[in-house]
Amino acid sequence: MTTHKKNISRLAKNIQQDPSDTFSKFALALELLKDDRVEKAQLLFEAILKQDPDYLGVYYHLGKLYQRREMYSHAKEMFSKGIQVAEKKNESRTKSELSEALVQLQFEIED
Missing domain, CATH: 1.25.40.10 (Tetratricopeptide repeat domain)
Structure with a gap:
């Protein structure tokens, strides 16, 4: 597993443990963009805006x-x-x- 994929996995676990973790959501969205998963990144960014x-x-x-x-x-x-x-x-x-x-x-x- 690449470092990039490990980051996505680690950040997703952080969010599962603490759904209010805005920083991890933001970092995950950026990682998803690097992986060209634009729709998922957009959903996370939009969730961050609603939350904070x-x-x-x-x-x-x-x-x-x-x-x-x-x-x-x-x-x-x-x-x-x-x-x-x-x-x-x-x-x-x-x-x-x-x-x-x-x-x-x-x-x-x-x-």
Whole structure:
């Protein structure tokens, strides 16, 4: 079993033991993306948002996932909401990254 598959297995076990473990859900979603299991990653990211709307990292990654799936209005909404959360939490670097992602998305949509 590869390290990648071991990570997925370990993280899934963590979540089974503690379904409220947002960090493990986030890490598992990222591992699933590496494995090109986009739908499962999307479900996890969306579950994180419902469970913890202040989990700032999820906005960028879910927005990018939506963008990848050409779900542009959803991507725009994620980046915009993430910017609001970053402002509320005084996270200027994350706000900047989300703002840049939103600008790139708008360029992609216009092409």
